[in-house]
Amino acid sequence: MAILECTDVTMSYEGVNVFEHLSFSLERGDYLCILGENGSGKSTLMKGLLGLLKPSSGEIKYSDGLVKSEIGYLPQQSPVQRDFPASVYEVVLSGTLNRKGLSPFYGRRERKLADDNLKRLSITHLKNSCYRDLSGGQQQRVLLARALCATKSLLLLDEPVTGLDPVVSAEFYGLISELNHDDKITVIMVSHDVKQSVAAATHILHLENKTCFFGMVDEYKKSSISDQFMNK
Amino acid sequence: MEYSISEMMSFTFMQRAMIVGVPVALCAALLGVSLILKRYSMIGDGLSHVGFGALALAAAMNLAPLHVAIPVVIISAFFLLRISQNSKINGDGAIAIVSSSALAIGIVVTSLTGGLNTDLYSYLFGSILALSKEDVILSLILCAIVLFLYIFFYHKIFSVTFDENFSLATGTNAKAYNMVIALLTALTVVLGMQIMGTLLISSLIIFPGLTAMRVFKSYRSVVLSAAVQSVICVVVGLVLSFYMETASGATIVCVNLACFILFSIVGAIKRR
Incomplete structure (x- = not known):
């Protein structure tokens, strides 16, 4: 059963739609990285997932016995x-x-x-x-x-390694993967770091120009959206 | 010295000043730590100016000063907090506008109705002579409420101050606790204005917390140190103002300043 379900979500920031008609769902134990350039709506989506901002249409729903007070959040x-x-x-x-x-x-x-x-x-x-x-x-x-x-079950991280040096960042990513593997904690991470994301995550959500890609890591590697982004 | 300490304390006005001053200093210091850390230091200042405007109006209309000032300042506190949280309006600027307007309105009203009388003068600069018996009782009750709520919500206030988004995301009603902080601050400001004066009450809120932060490193030790220091400074300040015949508010601020400098030196030595 899905732990998180986003159905046809459109979110706007100060009256402008940041992204439209986003749908995806996560199972317990998944590791999702949210990628995208600055201004693509990663932080807005994060706020939506945390319940700090309401979507202008669509629905963000936690299920599988998860209530809002059980979200663990690591802010910038x-x-x-x-x-x-x-x-x-x-x-x-x-x-x-x-x-x-x-x-x-x-x-x-x-x-x-x-x-x-x-x-x-x-x-x-x-x-x-x-x-x-x-x-x-x-x-x-x-x-x-x-x-x-x-x-105990869901961790949301907003660019957690910003400002850390590479060694410490790698250590930190290792820690997150461990929690995901050993404790079966579902992880949702907003990230700048494509290579690391592709290496560690099970799913990728890529936001760009109001469109988006959602899928398993392998599908993402084959997709055209990753080509432009990874070769930069 | 003309009077001994026990003679000094036999004056009713000194007793009242101490009875009001100590709990108000305690409340101000506790709330101050949160306000400083939330970058709301200027709210105390803004509120005191609003308080002055309200007092001037009350005097012009022959109403009991605190009965007008308390509700007006509480409403302004909610209003200022909302502005500060709204990213579209610059919080600093808004507070400056509100506070100077309130002060200006107060002064215009006063000049229209017969000039600065002693009451208003004492509200501007603080006076220990101005406290009536009713003021003392009201102050004690309100301070008790402030202290109770502060202790009851201590951990939540910490969490909301340290990281509002985290509290919100994990299901703590951060907005409600911000309101609690604003309400408590408003009450403290109005009560403190009598002794400290409009122009100086914000220092009672800001100084103890900042002083404590020079030396102490955990939230609890900062809060405790601020509370203790604030009470000591008020007592010393009141005694000095009695002997030197200086304005009570200004004397208390000077004692606070001395304390701040002392703690800064201690902090600098400790860090080396």
């Missing part, structure tokens, strides 16, 4: 976060917030979850460090740990 870093005084533990723990409803304090279950995810991403030693003093790669790991606290 905002300037606010770069000088935010917060310990790593505080940031990671805040990912569990959606699990506890109105209760004002974190319980043992939330703390355990946060500890587990720190361990999973091997950043337990950074637990009490200040978030803003970390390197870019470490910061992304912290945000990933937070996202994992929020979800």
Whole structure:
């Protein structure tokens, strides 16, 4: 059964249609990369998937028992976060917030979850460090740990390696693939990096000039849309 | 020294100033941390000017000042927050327009109805003499509400401040919590205006948080340090203003400034 279904979705930004009639669906455990040039609507689609923007027509539907509070999201870093005084533990723990409803304090279950995810991403030693003093790669790991606290099944990432050096980027991509393989977490990633996407993903969604390609990676490699894009 | 500390505290106006000043300082510091980090530092300033306009109108119409100022400032807080979130309008510019207009309207109304009287003067620069018994009771109740809501929503306010989109995407109602922050800020500003004055209340909100951030690195330690420091600065400031016969608001700000410089030096030494 599909975990996510987009049916004939058109989204607009400030009155202009960014893309039209987009339909695709994902199964549990899929790894989708969303490609496309700047302005092709990748971020708008991401906002739609997150429920921050409503499609102007069509429907975006999560199913298979997934509710909105179970989405894990790794945003592009905002300037606010770069000088935010917060310990790593505080940031990671805040990912569990959606699990506890109105209760004002974190319980043992939330703390355990946060500890587990720190361990999973091997950043337990950074637990009490200040978030803003970390390197870019470490910061992304912290945000990933937070996202994992929020979800067991679906991870959305918005250009997660922007600003990271190649070695750290590769490490980070490895981590995502591991989560996808070992924990069967469905991954949706907006990316600039075509080569990496084709190597790691199971599905590709390519947005360009209001049209789009959606399919398995192999089909994408054969398609004409990838030729222009990959040879650049 | 003409008076001992115990003699000073036997004056009703000093007791009232302390009773109002300490909880207001606490609320202002707590909210300030969030406002600074959300880049909303100027909202406090804008709101206080709106508060002044409301007070001038209240005085002209012979109404109780706080009864007019509190609702007007709360409404403006929601309004300013909406503007700041709307990417089409420049938030900074909007706040500047709203705050200077409100101040201007206040002053025009006052001049039309008989010039700056002492009440309005004390609202501009702050006075510990102006507090009535009713003000004190109202302030205590509102501060209790602000503190309760802040503690109850502490973790959610952290999450919304750190990353609004993440909170929204994972199902936290970030907009509602922004409204909570705006409401609490509005209440704090109106209450603080009496002691600090319109022109200086925003410093009560901004200084403690910024000072704490010089030295402390986790959100909780910043919040706690801001709260403690803010209360100490207000108490010291009030005592100094009593002995030196200076305006209370300005004295408190000077103490805050001294504290900021001290923390900056400590922070610089720690980083080396």
